[in-house]
Amino acid sequence: MKAKELQDLIDFIAKSGLNKVNIETEEFKINITRDASQKVSYVAAPAAHAPVAAPAAAAVSAPAAAPQAPSAPAAAAAPAAEGGNYQAIKAPMIGTFYRSASPESPAFVNVGDEVKKGQVICIIEAMKLFNEIEAEVSGKIVKVMVDNASPVEYDQALFMIDPS
CATH class of the missing domain: 2.40.50.100 (RNA polymerase II/Efflux pump adaptor protein, barrel-sandwich hybrid domain)
Structure with a gap:
């Protein structure tokens, strides 16, 4: 998975509000779990x-x-x-x-x-x-x-x- 694809995936998950995501392909497997009580914030560099x-x-x-x-x-x-x-x-x-x-x-x-x-x-x-x-x-x-x-x-x- 390329860095751009990974960044797009992270952005999608953050915007979707999902607390748990499991993605599995032939190349890799990703499990992402987020604590629903935490606030996600982005700070521009x-x-x-x-x-x-x-x-x-x-x-x-x-x-x-x-x-x-x-x-x-x-x-x-x-x-x-x-x-x-x-x-x-x-x-x-x-x-x-x-x-x-x-x-x-x-x-x-x-x-x-x-x-x-x-x-x-x-x-x-x-x-x-x-x-x-x-x-x-x-x-x-x-x-x-x-x-x-x-x-x-x-x-x-x-x-x-x-x-x-």
């Missing part, structure tokens, strides 16, 4: 609208943006300047970032925590599937780059880690 607005905004506010431009790279270089060789742990997918398994649970990791390679550090929810994200390297968490329950883009930095 913020990046989808940014390219349209960015050129117009850049043309109008180019003089105002020029003084701010040097400070942005300086802010990005600040973690390295603080004496650390920090590495970013990045989002492997788009979705919603969660620091803990549930609102009542403590965060998987906090600033200052030592983590080991393969340790679960957060969850990214994508299409009602909760994906555990593991640390790619061992080290100490020095900064959390994303707020809890915020949307994240593919390859966006989630945590800064000091691997030393």
Whole structure:
């Protein structure tokens, strides 16, 4: 099944209001069950609208943006300047970032925590599937780059880690 066909199927099921769908062909079998008490909502990706607005905004506010431009790279270089060789742990997918398994649970990791390679550090929810994200390297968490329950883009930095 192609990605477009799968997306069309998901859209159809979401719009139909069905709580249970079973589809079986010679190639695959899909069973989808949805909790009727949950509300399904779709959030448009913020990046989808940014390219349209960015050129117009850049043309109008180019003089105002020029003084701010040097400070942005300086802010990005600040973690390295603080004496650390920090590495970013990045989002492997788009979705919603969660620091803990549930609102009542403590965060998987906090600033200052030592983590080991393969340790679960957060969850990214994508299409009602909760994906555990593991640390790619061992080290100490020095900064959390994303707020809890915020949307994240593919390859966006989630945590800064000091691997030393």
